[in-house]
Amino acid sequence: MDDRKGLLVKTRIPYCFFMLWAVLLLMPTAPLLAQDDSLIDPEFTTMMAEVRSFRNQDRMVEALESLDRATKHAEVAENTQEAIQCYFMYAEIYLDLDRLPAAQFHLDRMNEQLETVEYFYGNAASLYIGARIASKEGNHHLGLERLNEAKKESNDRNLLNRITLMEGEFYSLIPNSTDRSITRYNALRENSDPFERDYLKARAFRALAEIYSAQGEVRNAISNAESALNLARDNDFAKIFERCNRMLVDLYQKTGEYDKAIPPVLSLLELRDSLYSAESDSVKSRRLNELLNKNLLEQVDRQEAEIAELSESANRSEITAILTSAFLTIISLLAVSLYRNNQIKLRTNDLLQTKNRELQLARDAAVQAMEAKTNFLSTVSHELRTPLYAVTGLTHLLLEEKPRKNQMDHLKSLKFSGDYLLNFINDILQINKIDAEKLAPLEVECNLHKVLNEVLNGLQQSAKEQNDQLILDYDSQIPSHLLSDPVKLSQIFMNLVGNAIKFTKDGEVVVIARLLRREGEYAHVYFEIRDTGIGIEKERQADIFDSFEQGSIQINREYGGTGLGLTIVKSLLGLFDSEIHLESEHGKGSTFYFELKMKCKDQLVEELPFEITPADYRFDELHLLVVEDNKINQVITRKMLSKKEISCDIASDGTQAIELAKANTYDGILMDIHMPGISGVEATKEIRKFNAEIPIIALTAISLDDSLEEFYAAGCNDVVTKPFKPELFYEKIGENIAQAKMKGTIS
Numbered sequence: 001m002d003d004r005k006g007l008l009v010k011t012r013i014p015y016c017f018f019m020l021w022a023v024l025l026l027m028p029t030a031p032l033l034a035q036d037d038s039l040i041d042p043e044f045t046t047m048m049a050e051v052r053s054f055r056n057q058d059r060m061v062e063a064l065e066s067l068d069r070a071t072k073h074a075e076v077a078e079n080t081q082e083a084i085q086c087y088f089m090y091a092e093i094y095l096d097l098d099r100l101p102a103a104q105f106h107l108d109r110m111n112e113q114l115e116t117v118e119y120f121y122g123n124a125a126s127l128y129i130g131a132r133i134a135s136k137e138g139n140h141h142l143g144l145e146r147l148n149e150a151k152k153e154s155n156d157r158n159l160l161n162r163i164t165l166m167e168g169e170f171y172s173l174i175p176n177s178t179d180r181s182i183t184r185y186n187a188l189r190e191n192s193d194p195f196e197r198d199y200l201k202a203r204a205f206r207a208l209a210e211i212y213s214a215q216g217e218v219r220n221a222i223s224n225a226e227s228a229l230n231l232a233r234d235n236d237f238a239k240i241f242e243r244c245n246r247m248l249v250d251l252y253q254k255t256g257e258y259d260k261a262i263p264p265v266l267s268l269l270e271l272r273d274s275l276y277s278a279e280s281d282s283v284k285s286r287r288l289n290e291l292l293n294k295n296l297l298e299q300v301d302r303q304e305a306e307i308a309e310l311s312e313s314a315n316r317s318e319i320t321a322i323l324t325s326a327f328l329t330i331i332s333l334l335a336v337s338l339y340r341n342n343q344i345k346l347r348t349n350d351l352l353q354t355k356n357r358e359l360q361l362a363r364d365a366a367v368q369a370m371e372a373k374t375n376f377l378s379t380v381s382h383e384l385r386t387p388l389y390a391v392t393g394l395t396h397l398l399l400e401e402k403p404r405k406n407q408m409d410h411l412k413s414l415k416f417s418g419d420y421l422l423n424f425i426n427d428i429l430q431i432n433k434i435d436a437e438k439l440a441p442l443e444v445e446c447n448l449h450k451v452l453n454e455v456l457n458g459l460q461q462s463a464k465e466q467n468d469q470l471i472l473d474y475d476s477q478i479p480s481h482l483l484s485d486p487v488k489l490s491q492i493f494m495n496l497v498g499n500a501i502k503f504t505k506d507g508e509v510v511v512i513a514r515l516l517r518r519e520g521e522y523a524h525v526y527f528e529i530r531d532t533g534i535g536i537e538k539e540r541q542a543d544i545f546d547s548f549e550q551g552s553i554q555i556n557r558e559y560g561g562t563g564l565g566l567t568i569v570k571s572l573l574g575l576f577d578s579e580i581h582l583e584s585e586h587g588k589g590s591t592f593y594f595e596l597k598m599k600c601k602d603q604l605v606e607e608l609p610f611e612i613t614p615a616d617y618r619f620d621e622l623h624l625l626v627v628e629d630n631k632i633n634q635v636i637t638r639k640m641l642s643k644k645e646i647s648c649d650i651a652s653d654g655t656q657a658i659e660l661a662k663a664n665t666y667d668g669i670l671m672d673i674h675m676p677g678i679s680g681v682e683a684t685k686e687i688r689k690f691n692a693e694i695p696i697i698a699l700t701a702i703s704l705d706d707s708l709e710e711f712y713a714a715g716c717n718d719v720v721t722k723p724f725k726p727e728l729f730y731e732k733i734g735e736n737i738a739q740a741k742m743k744g745t746i747s
Contacts, residue, residue, distance in 0.1 A: 044073055044082050049195055051089055055096070056199040058238040063093060084113050084122040091129045100136055103129065124154035128163060131170075140170045142350055161193045161200050168207060178211060185211075202231035202240050209247055222251050229264075242271055392723040393636035397643075441575045442485040445601060448525070449474055451486050452511060455493045462501050469508040470497075477515040479523055483599040488572050495569050496529045496592055504533030504589070516595065523600050528593040536584040544582065545570045617734030619644035622741065624733075625666045626650050627657040627683065628699070629675040637670065644730060654678030654686075661687045666694060668737035673700040673711065681714045688715040695736045699724075 047070040054063035067089055074082035087110040094103035107129045114122050127150035134143040147163050147170070154160075168184035171177040188204035191197055205228035212221035225247045232241035245264040252261035395414050403411060456470050463470045493511070500509040512528040536544060545566045566580075569592075573580050576596055584590035624641065626648045628634045634650050641648050649664065651657035655678050661669065669687070673680035684696055698716040711719050717736045720729060 039079060039081055040085075041073070041077060041079070041082070044070060044077075044079070044085075047073065048085060048089065052195055052199075055089075055093060056196060057236045060093060060097065067093070080113050080117045081119055081122070084110055084117075084119060084125070087113070088122070088125040088129065092132075095129070095132050095136065098136075100133065103133065107133070121154045121156050121159065124150040124156070124159055127153065128159065128166070131166060135166075135170060135173075139347070139350055140173050141353070142346065144170050158193055158195050161188060161191055161196070164188055165200060165203055168204070172207070172211065178215075182208065182211060198231050198235050199237060202228045202235070202237055204228075205231065206240055206244055206247075209244070213247065213251060218251055218254055222248065222255075225251065242268070245271075393633075393640060396726050397636070397639050441488055443483045443599065444485065446482050446484040446486045446489070446598075447480065448478060448482055448484075448489075448513065448598075449480070451489050452493060452513065455490055455497060456511065458494070459497055459501060462498065463509065466501055466504060467506045468501055468504050470501075471508060471510045473510060473512045475514045478513060478525055479600045481601040482523065483601055484596070488575065492569050492572050493529075495566070499566065500529055500531035500533065500590070500592075504531045507532035507589070518600070521600050522597055524595060524597050526593065526595050528591060530589065530591045532589040535586045535588050535590055536582070537586045538584075541582055541584060545580070617730075617738040618742065619646050619730075619733070619738055622646045622667045622733070622738060623665075624648045624737070625657065625660055625664070625669045627654070627669065627675070627680065628672045629653055630672075633672075640726060640729065644733075646733070654680065654683035657683050658686050661691060661694070667741050668695040668697065668733070670733075671696050671698050671716065673698055681710060684711075684714045684716055695740050697732055697736055 047066060051063050051066045051070060054060070054066060067086060070089075071083070071086040074086055087106045091103045091106040091110070094100075094106065107126065110122065110126050110129070114126060127146045131143040131146035131150065134140070134146060144167065147167055150163055151160065164184050164187055168181045168188070171181035171184065185204040185208050188200045189208075191200050193200055205224045209221045209223075209225035209228060212218075212224060225244050228240055229244040229248065231237065232244060245267045248264040249261050249268070252258065252264070391414065395411055399408070399411050452472055452474065456472055460470065497509060497511060508531070510528075510530045512526075512530070514526040514528075516524040516526050518524075570580055573594055578594050578596055580592055580594045582590065582592055624646060626634065626637050626641070628637060628650065629652055634652075638648060638650065648670075649660060649666070651660050653675055657669070657671070658678075671680045671684055675683075678686075680698060680700075684698075687694070687696070692715075695717045696715060698711045698719045699722055700711070700719065701722045708719055718732050720732050
C-alpha cells in the first residue's frame, strides 16, 4: 500500500474504533435480531457454492474474487447472516494459507456480528474457526472441545461434515487416537453433502491412505489413494491429485510394482509443466497477495464507514466524544488485557488439565504397583508355604521315628532351616500388611508385665546359647491392667530383644519399663531395651530401620537374619502413634527406647496364675475326609493322622470332595482352601447345603487376617495356617472333631 493509505490505517482506525464503542455504549439497548436461513438470497447461496468449488480446486485467486462479490451482495442487501458466512469463508481461506492473524481478524468480525443477531449456524461456524486456530497453535485437545460445542449449535449438514473432517485430522495428530481418526474418515467416504460431497470423499480417502501407509498396510493405502486420485482427477482437486500421485509412486515402489508407478510419475511430470509450474505459482502467489491485502483494506474501509455513519447519527458533542473516546481507550486497554489474560488462562488450564491427567496416570500406576506387590507377596506366601509344609511335616514324621543320632542332628538342622524360612516369610507379609494398611492396633485387656515375661521366657534359650543374661527392670507403679494390643506388643519386644541377643555375646540384655506420668485414665510408659553387644556405627544409625539393613555387609554375613526386624518394629510403633529412638556406640552396645500411651483399667481383678491341662482326646475312632490337591501334602497329612490312628479318605479337588461328602459319612473334613477348579470356600458352601453339622477345618497357606472372615462365613468351624505345628494340628482336630463326636455319642 502507498504512504497515504498506510497513514490512514495507522491514524484513523483507533479513533473510529473508539467512536464506535462510544456510540454503541450510548445507544439504547435493543433486543437481538433473530434470523434464520430463510433470509438468505438463493443468488448468494450460488455465489458461496462457487467460492467453495474454487477453494477445493486450490484456485484461491478465483475463490477470493468470488468471495468479494458475495460480500458486496451481503452489504447491499444489509443481510447480517450473509455477512457472517462471508467472514467465515474468509477465515477458512486465510487458515488454508497459514495467515493466522488475518483469520483471527475475520473471526473477530464474525463475533461482532453475532452479538447483534441470533444465528445458530454462525455460532457453530465461529466455534469451528476457533478450533482450527487452536489446532494451528498446537492445542488439539482445546480444538476438539470447541468442535464438540459447535456440533451442539447447528445441524447444518455441510458444516457437520467439515467438523467430522477436522476431528479426523485432530485425532490423527493425537497419540493413540488413530482408530478414532479412521472412524471419522470412513463416515465421510459415503457422505451425502449438498455442496462438497466429492471433495470430502477425496479428502477422506487420501487421509486413510496416509494412515494405512504409516501403519504398513500398503494394499489398503493403495486402494484408498487410487480412490482419492480418481475423485481428484474428475473434479480438478489439484492438491489432492498431486499428493495422491506422489503417494502412489512410493507405495508401488514398496510393493515392487514399478510398472504401476509409471502413470503417477507421468502425471507429476505433467503437473510440473502445467499451470502449477514454479513461474505460474509465483504469478498466482503475487496475485493472491494483492487480493489478500486489498481484502483487508476493504474490510478496514467498511469498518470505518460503519463507524462514521454511526458517529454522525449519534449527534454527540465534540467534548462528549473526546471524553467517551478517553473512557473507551481505558476500556479497550482493559479488554485487551482481559483478552490476553483469558488466553493465558486457557493455555494454563489446558496445561493444568494435561498435568492432572499425568498425575492421575502416575497415581493409578502407583496404586496398581501396590496392588501388584500385595498380590505378588500373597501368591509367593502360598507358593512358599506349600513346600514348607512338606519340609516341616516330613521332618516332624522323621523325628518321631527314632532316627539315629547322626540323623537326629541333620533333622534338627532341617527343622531349624524350615522355621527360619517360615519366620522370613512371616516378616515380609507383616511389612506388606502394614504397607497395605490392613493392620490396626486393638484395644483389649492387656497385662503388660505378663507380656514382657512371656517374651523373655520365650527367648531364654537363645540367651543361653549366647551366654547372655536377660534382665527385666519393671516399674511396680505401672497399672496392672491396660488396654492395648498384646500381640503387636509381643512382636515389638520379640524383635527388639531378639535383635539384642543376636548381637550380644557374653553380656547382658536389659528390658526397662517405667511409668512416666498419669494423665486422667491414660498412662504414659517408657520402654528401653539396652544391650552390651557390638553396637552400631554412627554413620549407619540413620539407615538401620530401613528394610533389609543390618549395619554392614560383614554383619549380615556373620549374624544372618532378614534385616526386617527393626523395620517391623518401626512400622508397628507407628500404628500406636509412637517413634523408636536409638543411642549406640560402636563396640559398646546399643539402646533402643520409645514411649507408649495406654488406657488404664485399674478396676480389673488381677489374674490368678494357673496351668491349663491339655485335653485328652480320643482319635482312634475318627474317620476324616482330607481335601488336598498337592500329592506330597496328601501323603504327609495321611501319615500325621495315622500317628494318632485316624483313618481318612483323600479328595484331590473341590468337586470330588462334594461327591465324597454326599456319598459317605465322615466325622470331619480337613479342607484345603486354594485348589484349582472349585476352591475350598466354594466346596464348603456346597457341603453346608446338605450337611450343616459336620465339622470342617480349613487348611490354608494364606496368613492374611482379612481372609479368615471369609472362611468362617463359608461355614468353616476353625482355621489352621500351613505349615502348622503338629501339636496345634492335633489340638484343632480334638477341639472341633473328636469333642463333637464324643458329645454326639453321649447324647
